Amino acid sequence: MKARLAASAALALGIAIGGSGCAMLTYQATTEKYDPSDGVSADVGALDVRNVLVVSDEGDEGNLVIYVTNTGTDDETLSVQFVDQGDTFEIDVDGGETVSLGTADEEPLLIENLDAEVGGLVSVYLQAGSAEGVEIQVPVLDGRLPEYEDLVP
Known part of the structure; x- marks a missing residue:
């Protein structure tokens, strides 16, 4: 038993x-960390850069869609440079805040000399303060999908 x-x-x-x-x-x-949408993400110092993508009709000019969250308490400036095109943008983000650009509710951030293929990638260099910069490959999409049709410049 x-x-x-x-x-x-x-x-x-x-x-x-x-x-x-x-x-x-x-x-x-x-x-594992992953990008749940069509854009790409990166971390630059205290800035979390999310869902970066370019919406373009023909590939000659585009709208940069980007979300930037400052996880720190100090104000930060994100420098966004299109490596092959030479266009550079500065995005100011207050401490603890999130900035979204290029969306339907915000003004488009236009890249006038994009010269990219729709469906391809463009190199973008991100830099914030003294943090080490990051180069990312950003997708170029068109307005075929309903969520992007209003974002085409």
Whole structure:
């Protein structure tokens, strides 16, 4: 009887460990950072730059869509430079605030000499204060999707 009880307890323990130990050994994809939209993201010092993309009709001029959150308490300025085009923009972000540009509710941030292919990528260099700058590859989209049709310059 004791052997049967010990075997049952060992079996129950094996099932419990086998059923719950999987999460301990398996790769957890939900812990990875990813961009949930069409744009790309980067962190530059205290600035979190999110969902960066360019909306363009023909690729000759575009609207930069960008969200910048200042996670610090000091005011910061984000420098956005289009590497191949030479256009540079300065975006001021107060401490603890978020700035969105190029959206339907905000004025477009126009890149006049874009010279890019719709569906391609453009190189953008981001710099804030003394933090190390970051170069990102930003997608160029057109207005075929309903969420972007009002953003085409």
